[in-house]
Amino acid sequence: xxxxxxxxxxxxxxxxxxxxxxxxxxxxxxxxxxxxxxxxxxxxxxxxxxxxxxxxxxxxxxxxxxxxxxxxxxxxxxxxxxxxxxxxxxxxxxxxxxxxxxxxxxxxxxxxxxxxxxxxxxxxxxxxxxxxxxxxxxxxxxxxxxxxxxxxxxxxxxxxxxxxxxxxxxxxxxxxxxxxxxxx
Numbered sequence: 001x002x003x004x005x006x007x008x009x010x011x012x013x014x015x016x017x018x019x020x021x022x023x024x025x026x027x028x029x030x031x032x033x034x035x036x037x038x039x040x041x042x043x044x045x046x047x048x049x050x051x052x053x054x055x056x057x058x059x060x061x062x063x064x065x066x067x068x069x070x071x072x073x074x075x076x077x078x079x080x081x082x083x084x085x086x087x088x089x090x091x092x093x094x095x096x097x098x099x100x101x102x103x104x105x106x107x108x109x110x111x112x113x114x115x116x117x118x119x120x121x122x123x124x125x126x127x128x129x130x131x132x133x134x135x136x137x138x139x140x141x142x143x144x145x146x147x148x149x150x151x152x153x154x155x156x157x158x159x160x161x162x163x164x165x166x167x168x169x170x171x172x173x174x175x176x177x178x179x180x181x182x183x184x
Contacts, residue, residue, distance in 0.1 A: 058114065062121025067175060070129030078137045078163060079155065088134060095127035129174035136170025137163045
């Protein structure tokens with residue numbers, strides 16, 4: 001009973017959908033009833049399962065590529081002030097660009113194939129992950145860079161032992177933002 005209470009918005013949506021189909025008078029080719037959809041899902045699950053797994057694989061692959069590339073560029077920008085100055089404004093502008101504007105460009109550049117899905121998801125997740133990771137690498141705990149300087153830590157040691165652990169919350173936020181964008 002508790003689950004039915006939790007699912008009331010979905011059930012209401014399905015009921016409204018069924019009412020719309022019943023009253024609109026459209027052909028079943030144009031507007032399909034929820035019952036027909038569920039019936040088709042039960043009769044032919046393989047017709048939906050393989051494409052769903054294909055889409056999931058491309059979404060997760062694109063998410064991984066976008067996050068890793070964003071983190072790598074953020075680390076490179078952390079090492080180079082010049083690279084940070086060149087890439088950060090560009091990434092901020094592109095990360096604020098709506099997804100619906102980027103997908104036709106990506107599709108036109110790479111064609112309308114399976115790899116385009118992978119590239120589109122990678123592009124959508126790259127920019128937020130770069131911006132968030134770059135901010136996380138710079139947002140170090142107070143006085144900690146001084147401690148690493150006194151200990152004569154190399155730049156790589158400072159990155160590995162201080163900046164990357166400090167950036168983990170932002171990396172998790174980038175993963176969450178990327179996950180939401182890849183689903184959309």
